[in-house]
Amino acid sequence: MSSTFGTLLKVSTFGESHCKGVGAVLDGCPPGMTLDEADIQPQLDRRRPGQSRLTTDRQEADRVTIFSGVENGVTLGTPIGLFVPNKDQRPGDYRQMSRIPRPSHADFTYQMKYGVRASSGGGRSSARETIGRVAAGAVAEKMLKEAYGIDIVAWVSAVSDIPSAEVDVQTITRQVIDRNLIRCPDTLAAGKMEALVARVKEEKDSVGGIVTCVCRNLPAGWGEPVFDKMEAKLAQAMLSIPATKGFEIGSGFAGTRLRGSIHNDAFVAADGRLGTTTNNSGGIQGGISNGEPVVLRVAFKPPATIGLAQQTVDFDGNPVTLEAKGRHDPCVVPRAVPIVEAMAALVLGDFALRQKTREK
Template sequence: MSGNTLGLLFAVTTFGESHGPAIGCVIDGCPPGMALSEADIQPDLDRRRPGTSRHVTQRQEADQVEILSGVFEGQTTGTPIALLIRNTDQRSKDYGNILDTFRPGHADYTYWRKYGLRDPRGGGRSSARLTAPIVAAGAVAKKWLHRHHGIVIRGCMQQVGEVAIPFASWDDVPANPFYAPNAAIVPQLEAYMDSLRKAGDSCGARLYVEATNVPAGWGEPLYDKLDADIAHAMMGLNAVKGVEIGAGFASVAQKGSEHGDELTPEGFASDNAGGVLGGISSGQPVTVSLAIKPTSSIRLPRRSVTRAGEPTMVETFGRHDPCVGIRATPIAEALLAVVLMDHALRHRAQCGDVRHDVPPIAGTSRA
């Protein structure tokens, strides 16, 4: 009810605040018998962590994960897995000037109206710092999904502000700080971000994430559809203002003869559905695009009000990402992994003994 848990059978509950002593999560429902160590989780946390380039916040956090429970002699036990990430580089004094006012575009005002108080230090619970635990949980889900179904989850940047990124190769993605699938455009992205930083402003981004080898049959009608749960999870990522599955909003301009993915003995002719039909996976790649708003914490003075309702001007200090989308790719991958893991267990629980004579479409994955 309090909105801190994602998933039903594979349930991830996060805890902590941006400037508290630690953040983390508890994973409940991970099956037993999977080899798991901190080394399985740390690489994804390293991809997300701050301070990795001049284009992101310079907060220096090692984001070293600790497994506190749920693993014995290197294997998951089936009991709750507690993961802890300690905060080591907080600068709470940077937020002293916003204790009695509200930053435009932030959750400051709404948190105060809901709870009657708020933690102004780095945004407290609403900070993007809280995406680290979900990345850790996603790494656990990724390993199980790949081990049991061969599922591969990967993402990339499609656009930074006004700069669209033509796709060239997945091999380019890990080689630059933007997760851009096109090495040739990186100098342009760097120049664009440098200009934003000098101006004290920010920009938004568009991300793409996909899961391949997802078996057909995962998902539930009507209100627990796979794509609905994916959209729900993605909207839980800080700054996301739009989610598209498959063709998304481009389907508005498509005709029915164009949008419907035709079936042939050789496989589906297209994937406008994004791997989900009627809320259930089709066996095609599950594809998701995200729209991320510009970072709200900028140096430029903005109009606001105090808690007493008096007009004031707000200047945001501290260390912030000029584009929060730059570090969001591994987070989107993690969220997709958690949702797919949850639906894998739900499908196994309900339909694990279901057998039928319908052969899979060529090129799609078997359940």
């Protein structure tokens, strides 16, 4: 099983949804950066369960502890250990599902691959695994902000068939995004999204959505063609998040409907550098950042675990009716926002270190 991501800035996550705890080890963070739990906790608070009526009812404080790599509030350049305890486990909710693979869930494929699985909560395929990503991503984000002034902001741009209006990627802030439960800056669309998710939760069903992310103030020149292109590593990072089903950057799939004369981003001299008049490239050309904002979108499927009765079969092939018990999100995108931000930060942090070695 692969639980490590990155080249020079490496994150390894550990833990399952109903074990004693989850976390990460971040290796490669430079020495001398001030760091304590208060730098990490806000992002975990945005990710934690039970934060609103639109999320799972599982109640976890998700308080992080730094157990290595930091002394007297300063990074040592050694691996940074991050741990969050699981407090509100209810493995008994999954007793029935130990014999029945949930439709469209990883239950079946994990069993086929490993011959054994953590049947309570999905184990490593659970969204609890992303706690380590968010904690490590907060460290990477701090490094990027202090060294390069890079901003990373994500938001919900669609829930089911409800899209948000266009957002100014140059000015959008987390403060604006967090003004509503759904984390959509378009207040009119947010109201419709919240109503839909609340209704779906009441109906014991689920819906999907899209998270958009912008990374601002990247210098031109980051990325490692040909196989470690910036968009390739971002795609790998985002599609490793549970429940993701799609990724696009810049104009994405919509760009296929444009002609080159419209799609091309014309260069212009501005602020002492070459910029572009449009950003259909999404801030990346040839796998290398061009100095414009990197804009990406991630599609999340409806969560597989639902309380509605489903006709399926157990592992022995016997027909059964499954009504999943437990506490589950009716829509993951509000809590996925900081996860997308974290994975973007880990990718960019890795590229920053790789570029630094090249410049030497």
